[in-house]
Amino acid sequence: MGMVSNIFNDEAIKKLSGNLGIGHTRYSTSAASEAVNSQPFVVHTAHGALATAHNGELVNAASLRRQVLERGVGLSTHSDSELITQSLCLNPNTCERDGPDWPARIRHFMTEAPLSYSIVIMLKDKIYGVRDPYGNRPLCIGKIVPVDVDRKVKVEDAPAEGWVISSESCGFLSIGARYVREVEPGEIVEMTRNGIRTVDIVNRPDQKKMSFCIFEYVYFARSDSLFEGQMVYSVRLQCGRQLARESPVTADIVSSVPESGTAAAHGYARESGLHFAEVLCKNRYVGRTFIQPSNRLRQLGVAKKFGALSENVAGKRLVLIDDSIVRGNTIGPIIKLLRDAGATEVHIRIASPPLLYPCYMGINIPTREELIGNRMNPEELARHVGADSLAYLSVEGLEEAVKLNRQTKGKREQSGYCTACLTGEYPGGVPDLEW
Ligand SMILES: O=P(O)(O)OC[C@H]1O[C@H](OP(=O)(O)OP(=O)(O)O)[C@H](O)[C@@H]1O
Numbered sequence: 001m002g003m004v005s006n007i008f009n010d011e012a013i014k015k016l017s018g019n020l021g022i023g024h025t026r027y028s029t030s031a032a033s034e035a036v037n038s039q040p041f042v043v044h045t046a047h048g049a050l051a052t053a054h055n056g057e058l059v060n061a062a063s064l065r066r067q068v069l070e071r072g073v074g075l076s077t078h079s080d081s082e083l084i085t086q087s088l089c090l091n092p093n094t095c096e097r098d099g100p101d102w103p104a105r106i107r108h109f110m111t112e113a114p115l116s117y118s119i120v121i122m123l124k125d126k127i128y129g130v131r132d133p134y135g136n137r138p139l140c141i142g143k144i145v146p147v148d149v150d151r152k153v154k155v156e157d158a159p160a161e162g163w164v165i166s167s168e169s170c171g172f173l174s175i176g177a178r179y180v181r182e183v184e185p186g187e188i189v190e191m192t193r194n195g196i197r198t199v200d201i202v203n204r205p206d207q208k209k210m211s212f213c214i215f216e217y218v219y220f221a222r223s224d225s226l227f228e229g230q231m232v233y234s235v236r237l238q239c240g241r242q243l244a245r246e247s248p249v250t251a252d253i254v255s256s257v258p259e260s261g262t263a264a265a266h267g268y269a270r271e272s273g274l275h276f277a278e279v280l281c282k283n284r285y286v287g288r289t290f291i292q293p294s295n296r297l298r299q300l301g302v303a304k305k306f307g308a309l310s311e312n313v314a315g316k317r318l319v320l321i322d323d324s325i326v327r328g329n330t331i332g333p334i335i336k337l338l339r340d341a342g343a344t345e346v347h348i349r350i351a352s353p354p355l356l357y358p359c360y361m362g363i364n365i366p367t368r369e370e371l372i373g374n375r376m377n378p379e380e381l382a383r384h385v386g387a388d389s390l391a392y393l394s395v396e397g398l399e400e401a402v403k404l405n406r407q408t409k410g411k412r413e414q415s416g417y418c419t420a421c422l423t424g425e426y427p428g429g430v431p432d433l434e435w
């Protein structure tokens with residue numbers, strides 16, 4: 001439990017040996033935030049050890065759970081990720097001649113459960129990387145190159161000392177790896193000591209469209225990560241520009257709610273010609289508020305997290321940008337802080353549309369009721385949080401910002417996005433949930 005650095009201290013790292021490994025930082029979506037649900041899940045099968053780590057959430061976890069239990073397998077948690085692990089261990093109905101056919105088992109699992117995941121599966125001597133057929137969760141490949149290779153040498157020309165696969169590319173450079181490409185929707189990639197290869201690509205059912213989570217661009221991903229050939233930061237900047245065009249304000253300065261709101265605030269400032277000034281000092285030892293597992297922890301997080309830079313804000317009419325309003329825990333206390341510090345007007349501009357529908361695919365917003373956008377329209381919300389005005393980016397504006405500079409050339413297919421939490425249009429249809 002806790003931050004990666006709490007767990008992997010020097011001593012713990014020294015104990016790790018071997019030439020392959022997987023890891024997972026868990027943001028709980030389908031079972032409690034407790035150590036028992038932490039990943040990777042490791043099981044010992046008749047064919048040796050198998051470990052899996054999963055980013056996402058299985059939409060049909062309930063029916064899959066029933067299937068696994070009916071086959072006589074006991075489960076020790078309520079995690080959907082344990083379910084993936086056990087599904088892969090089940091002996092298939094088809095005959096396996098020379099030991100287990102892991103790609104066939106993975107393919108079978110993907111057909112039974114097409115949403116939503118990036119998975120890494122580790123065996124004794126190989127790792128499989130799997131992205132769901134809708135491409136809802138991100139997954140990309142990096143190449144570990146010798147430290148003395150010049151940055152100008154193209155990644156395809158540099159020798160490989162190893163390979164990495166990850167939901168986000170932001171960690172690659174810090175371990176001496178270079179970004180290679182995204183894993184395609186439905187692709188199964190195999191990594192061994194001989195290198196990396198595509199084993200198969202599993203199609204989506206009924207010609208459904210690719211549905212990459214648009215909220216990765218809005219909030220989830222770190223801003224130096226790359227998706228679809230563009231940096232997340234640049235998309236957020238573009239969202240801010242679009243927001244300035246859609247909802248201008250007469251004001252003295254533009255500022256942001258750090259961290260994820262900052263790129264959009266710079267975009268808003270550039271487009272509007274208003275001066276950007278920081279007004280909040282963020283406590284660097286407090287992590288992200290939204291991903292805390294309970295509302296109490298989320299609310300406490302906000303109080304601990306920010307202080308006002310009063311000399312920047314006193315006497316100013318302020319446009320304050322955040323990337324999103326979800327449950328509405330963050331913005332109210334911040335407005336109060338800034339008014340106490342002397343702001344004369346506070347206009348809230350949000351660089352995404354209101355979240356109105358639950359997500360069943362990896363973001364922990366399971367009910368409509370908890371989403372403040374369903375309880376208040378922008379005017380009511382402005383009054384509720386003490387803002388002079390409040391406006392959101394439009395869905396079209398967000399989609400335009402995402403599409404403006406993406407590089408989809410040479411890709412198997414054009415991108416498409418999941419916007420279900422904004423529009424109610426779920427990529428696989430409204431899921432048949434039992435929770
Ligand atoms: O309306 P709410 O339910 O309060 O959630 C929205 C807020 O939560 C997120 O910030 P968070 O502190 O999690 O992360 P950040 O530091 O990356 O912005 C997001 O950037 C908003 O600021």
Ligand SMILES: NC(=O)CC[C@H](N)C(=O)O
Nearest residue numbers: 027028029030054055056
């Ligand atoms: N965000 C995640 O990676 C969550 C994975 C999985 N659904 C869990 O709750 O453990």
Ligand code: SF4
Nearest residue numbers: 213215359418420421
């Ligand atoms: S519903 Fe929203 S958060 Fe969930 S996958 Fe779709 S875009 Fe992402």
Ligand SMILES: [Mg+2]
Nearest residue numbers: 258259260261
């Ligand atoms: Mg934030």
